[in-house]
Every structure is written in C-alpha cells, then in structure tokens.
Amino acid sequence: MKQKLLTLLFFLGSFFLHSQSLVWKTNMNEAIISSDEQRKPLLILFTSSGISQKIQNEVFATTDFADWSDNNVVLLKLDLSDSALSNEEREQNSKLKDALGIEELTQVCLATASIRKNKPTINKLGLLEYKLGGAKKWISDAKMILNGE
Numbered sequence: 001m002k003q004k005l006l007t008l009l010f011f012l013g014s015f016f017l018h019s020q021s022l023v024w025k026t027n028m029n030e031a032i033i034s035s036d037e038q039r040k041p042l043l044i045l046f047t048s049s050g051i052s053q054k055i056q057n058e059v060f061a062t063t064d065f066a067d068w069s070d071n072n073v074v075l076l077k078l079d080l081s082d083s084a085l086s087n088e089e090r091e092q093n094s095k096l097k098d099a100l101g102i103e104e105l106t107q108v109c110l111a112t113a114s115i116r117k118n119k120p121t122i123n124k125l126g127l128l129e130y131k132l133g134g135a136k137k138w139i140s141d142a143k144m145i146l147n148g149e
Contacts, residue, residue: 028089
C-alpha cells in the first residue's frame with residue numbers, strides 16, 4: 001500500500017513540477033527577441049479575463065504540451081484585459097490582434113518572428129482555437145500549421 005501511495009505521489013509531483021515549468025512571456029518585444037535568437041516560431045495566446053479556461057486546463061496544463069512547446073515554440077500570452085499594462089502595451093497588443101486576424105478569444109496564433117535592422121517582423125502561419133480532443137490532438141493541429149500542411 002505504501003509503495004502504491006509513494007508511486008502515485010511521485011507521478012503527481014512530477015506532473016505538477018512539469019506543468020509549472022511552462023514559461024509564458026507577456027511582453028511582445030521580449031518574445032520576438034527570444035523567437036529570433038532561438039529560431040523558434042511564436043505561439044501567441046490571445047486571452048482575456050472571464051474567458052473559458054478549457055484550453056488552459058485540457059491543453060496547456062499537460063505534460064505533453066509542456067514537452068512539445070519547450071522544444072518547438074516561444075510562448076507569448078497576451079491578456080487583452082490586463083489592467084497592469086501600459087496604454088502603449090495595450091494598444092500594441094490590440095494592433096497585433098487585429099493584424100493577425102484574431103476575432104474571438106481565446107485564440108492562438110502561430111507565427112514566425114524576426115528582427116532585421118532593429119525592426120521586428122511577425123508573419124502569421126495559422127490560427128488555432130480550442131477543440132475537443134485534448135493536448136495530443138491540439139499539438140497535432142499545431143504541427144500541421146508549423147510544417148505548412
């Protein structure tokens with residue numbers, strides 16, 4: 001009995017440690033610099049307070065997503081209702097939302113980002129929203145966008 005309990009605690013502990021290791025950038029400029037330096041595309045989560053947390057709970061809080069995102073993308077979370085943002089940041093985030101064709105929240109945009117001659121450039125690869133099927137299905141859809149399929 002103790003063995004089973006210890007095993008369960010080990011797996012739960014490793015799950016929580018892994019899910020907590022997910023690092024979302026919240027500053028667009030920092031994310032663009034990281035994306036350019038790491039040569040990884042951006043995964044931009046556009047969200048707002050009061051929005052359904054299904055994608056957060058069923059996709060982003062999983063170890064599958066943590067493993068995949070760590071190796072494949074730079075995470076950027078833009079909360080459009082964040083009152084702590086400066087007016088400049090809020091306007092910048094809103095313009096990016098409009099430029100990338102984000103119509104509903106919560107929605108994810110996969111994009112490439114680069115900096116040339118001190119000017120950031122973001123190119124939309126595709127949009128993803130929450131669908132039933134869990135993390136593996138969502139990651140599969142993201143891979144299709146990233147691979148141009």
